[in-house]
Amino acid sequence: xxxxxxxxxxxxxxxxxxxxxxxxxxxxxxxxxxxxxxxxxxxxxxxxxxxxxxxxxxxxxxxxxxxxxxxxxxxxxxxxxxxxxxxxxxxxxxxxxxxxxxxxxxxxxxxxxxxxxxxxxxxxxxxxxxxxxxxxxxxxxxxxxxxxxxxxxxxxxxxxxxxxxxxxxxxxxxxxxxxxxxxxxxxxxxxxxxxxxxxxxxxxxxxxxxxxxxxxxxxxxxxxxxxxxxxxxxxxxxxxxxxxxxxxxxxxxxxxxxxxxxxxxxxxxxxxxxxxxxxxxxxxxxxxxxxxxxxxxxxxxxxxxxxxxxxxxxxxxxxxxxxxxxxxxxx
Amino acid sequence: xxxxxxxxxxxxxxxxxxxxxxxxxxxxxxxxxxxxxxxxxxxxxxxxxxxxxxxxxxxxxxxxxxxxxxxxxxxxxxxxxxxxxxxxxxxxxxxxxxxxxxxxxxxxxxxxxxxxxxxxxxxxxxxxxxxxxxxxxxxxxxxxxxxxxxxxxxxxxxxxxxxxxxxxxxxxxxxxxxxxxxxxxxxxxxxxxxxxxxxxxxxxxxxxxxxxxxxxxxxxxxxxxxxxxxxxxxxxxxxxxxxxxxxxxxxxxxxxxxxxxxxxxxxxxxxxxxxxxxxxxxxxxxxxxxxxxxxxxxxxxxxxxxxxxxxxxxxxxxxxxxxxxxxxxxxxxxxxxxxxxxxxxxxxxxxxxxxxxxxxxxxxxxxxxxxxxxxxx
Numbered sequence: 001x002x003x004x005x006x007x008x009x010x011x012x013x014x015x016x017x018x019x020x021x022x023x024x025x026x027x028x029x030x031x032x033x034x035x036x037x038x039x040x041x042x043x044x045x046x047x048x049x050x051x052x053x054x055x056x057x058x059x060x061x062x063x064x065x066x067x068x069x070x071x072x073x074x075x076x077x078x079x080x081x082x083x084x085x086x087x088x089x090x091x092x093x094x095x096x097x098x099x100x101x102x103x104x105x106x107x108x109x110x111x112x113x114x115x116x117x118x119x120x121x122x123x124x125x126x127x128x129x130x131x132x133x134x135x136x137x138x139x140x141x142x143x144x145x146x147x148x149x150x151x152x153x154x155x156x157x158x159x160x161x162x163x164x165x166x167x168x169x170x171x172x173x174x175x176x177x178x179x180x181x182x183x184x185x186x187x188x189x190x191x192x193x194x195x196x197x198x199x200x201x202x203x204x205x206x207x208x209x210x211x212x213x214x215x216x217x218x219x220x221x222x223x224x225x226x227x228x229x230x231x232x233x234x235x236x237x238x239x240x241x242x243x244x245x246x247x248x249x250x251x252x253x254x255x256x257x258x259x260x261x262x263x264x265x266x267x268x269x270x271x272x273x274x275x276x277x278x279x280x281x282x283x284x285x286x287x288x289x290x291x292x293x294x295x296x297x298x299x300x301x302x303x304x305x306x307x308x309x310x311x312x313x314x315x316x317x318x319x320x321x322x323x324x325x326x327x328x329x330x331x
Numbered sequence: 332x333x334x335x336x337x338x339x340x341x342x343x344x345x346x347x348x349x350x351x352x353x354x355x356x357x358x359x360x361x362x363x364x365x366x367x368x369x370x371x372x373x374x375x376x377x378x379x380x381x382x383x384x385x386x387x388x389x390x391x392x393x394x395x396x397x398x399x400x401x402x403x404x405x406x407x408x409x410x411x412x413x414x415x416x417x418x419x420x421x422x423x424x425x426x427x428x429x430x431x432x433x434x435x436x437x438x439x440x441x442x443x444x445x446x447x448x449x450x451x452x453x454x455x456x457x458x459x460x461x462x463x464x465x466x467x468x469x470x471x472x473x474x475x476x477x478x479x480x481x482x483x484x485x486x487x488x489x490x491x492x493x494x495x496x497x498x499x500x501x502x503x504x505x506x507x508x509x510x511x512x513x514x515x516x517x518x519x520x521x522x523x524x525x526x527x528x529x530x531x532x533x534x535x536x537x538x539x540x541x542x543x544x545x546x547x548x549x550x551x552x553x554x555x556x557x558x559x560x561x562x563x564x565x566x567x568x569x570x571x572x573x574x575x576x577x578x579x580x581x582x583x584x585x586x587x588x589x590x591x592x593x594x595x596x597x598x599x600x601x602x603x604x605x606x607x608x609x610x611x612x613x614x615x616x617x618x619x620x621x622x623x624x625x626x627x628x629x630x631x632x633x634x635x636x637x638x639x640x641x642x643x644x645x646x647x648x649x650x651x652x653x654x655x656x657x658x659x660x661x662x663x664x665x666x667x668x669x670x671x672x673x674x675x676x677x678x679x680x681x682x683x684x685x686x687x688x689x690x691x692x693x694x695x696x697x698x699x700x701x702x703x704x705x706x707x708x
Binding site: 056059060061062063080081084085087089090091093094095096097098099100104107108109110111112113114153156157 | 335339340343542543544545546548549550552705
């Protein structure tokens with residue numbers, strides 16, 4: 001199961017068998033991975049999968065129960081304070097001061113990060129421009145929209161130009177337009193050599209990452225570039241179905257022996273099958289018998305969501321024998 | 332400690348205070364209101380005690396005895412009653428706290444040179460007041476006895492011997508025995524302690540509750556910078572409260588301020604720092620605003636009110652409780668404030684109080700810094 005790359009000189013974040021228990025609950029159940037300098041590394045998983053817990057341990061905000069980790073060469077347990085001078089962190093919840101104005105928040109973090117006096121004005125201007133907040137510099141932060149708040153938070157987190165940036169679900173609760181803009185900023189930072197560690201539960205967002213770890217119930221169940229994950233972990237065919245009354249159709253298709261699983265996807269359905277031809281025939285027959293008009297049925301390149309659903313399903317089905325499930329997915 | 336980070340925290344905290352005028356108004360208004368309430372309402376003086384008389388004989392001698400009560404400011408004559416039932420009613424309804432019952436043969440027995448029984452019935456529901464009333468009554472009776480004795484001696488011997496004892500009392504520090512003079516400086520200390528701890532008890536807890544702490548602890552900021560940076564602006568608020576309290580004490584309640592004003596404010600500053608630190612320590616431990624503010628109330632107001640000696644003498648407490656008072660900072664500040672205000676003494680007698688406040692402040696700040704952990708859980 002050691003599929004992750006061996007730590008090299010280029011490794012900037014490195015984690016070995018990291019665990020975090022809250023009482024009897026294992027929020028993070030032994031994960032290992034490495035992040036290379038300059039890459040955008042994504043952590044994809046549903047809510048409660050252990051993404052925030054992992055990111056907090058990496059930033060030195062939470063002590064791990066077991067396992068080791070290094071960030072920028074410093075130990076996450078013993079050298080948390082050294083790590084904190086070299087990272088920027090943006091938590092899931094907006095955590096700047098609502099009562100302060102945009103400018104006051106920037107000045108505050110500029111003081112906290114001890115941005116050199118000579119660079120202070122320039123960095124502030126950069127943040128205001130980057131976040132598009134120059135006209136609102138004297139507005140209270142509380143009145144800003146979600147997208148603005150988020151760009152301001154990002155700006156404050158990188159005031160001191162850290163080499164590593166940790167973003168915990170930075171785009172949750174933000175409109176798609178702002179989300180797109182935000183990713184432009186992340187690309188921009190990565191282009192300047194900043195390593196970005198980002199968690200998300202949005203599939204389409206995870207496609208933007210150079211490498212992706214899929215985390216589910218505290219375990220890392222897949223790791224690799226998004227394109228590779230789609231081909232490596234998806235040996236089965238995905239069929240896209242568009243028909244009348246997709247809810248009813250799903251019930252029918254589910255019962256077909258040729259189909260492994262089926263899920264609602266957009267306005268249609270996605271069905272997974274090992275034999276695409278047999279499944280296609282069976283689906284056509286079943287829908288015709290039920291008098292459900294079929295408008296489209298074709299084999300498609302699996303999306304990350306298909307990969308994710310299929311991996312999670314395999315994981316859940318293999319719960320009693322977790323080791324077996326692990327081998328199955330990583331092959 | 333890095334000065335820039337310290338200033339960043341202090342400036343940010345000052346902005347929070349400025350942007351929240353309601354809390355600021357409370358921080359200044361509550362001490363004024365409390366000082367007014369306690370200064371006017373809380374009095375331990377016993378005077379104008381209402382009393383009634385059942386004079387069954389109605390003689391010049393009995394009237395003279397009763398007149399002695401009415402002549403002092405401690406008693407207030409509410410009339411004579413006709414019978415015992417009326418005496419009971421007067422005490423039941425609290426129209427009177429004291430009833431004097433003089434028997435029909437009062438004058439006759441006095442004239443015969445015999446002891447005349449007088450009954451004094453006191454409402455003992457409030458034991459402290461009752462004890463004082465009894466004391467006053469006894470004193471008047473003794474005075475009356477002495478006068479009678481002297482008259483008798485003059486009648487027999489033709490002259491009055493000089494009394495054996497000539498007691499001349501002088502009350503120092505509070506010559507009028509005004510309890511306000513001793514309550515106002517004490518309550519000042521109680522109020523300052525309460526407000527200071529309440530103000531800071533919310534600061535760290537609010538940051539934990541709102542999630543802003545998560546961002547802050549991901550930075551290189553150090554606990555000492557957070558704690559001292561947060562203390563500074565609240566220290567200013569605390570000192571403003573103290574100035575208001577001292578001005579009210581001197582100009583509104585006319586409590587004499589006999590000692591050094593700079594010393595008063597110097598040690599006041601120590602006390603403010605000590606209680607601000609206590610509040611911030613509570614905040615660091617509780618991490619919830621409601622819990623923190625309640626803990627701050629209970630841990631400052633109660634001990635300051637009951638165990639500081641501001642109204643209830645420490646010497647009269649049971650040994651265990653007296654022991655506990657030694658760790659109540661308000662105790663030292665109350666003793667200090669009273670010393671400065673009423674006795675006009677300086678550090679030569681009050682250095683112990685000042686020293687304790689320094690030690691307390693340093694220890695609590697150190698513990699608060701240690702307990703401000705830059706981690707979850």
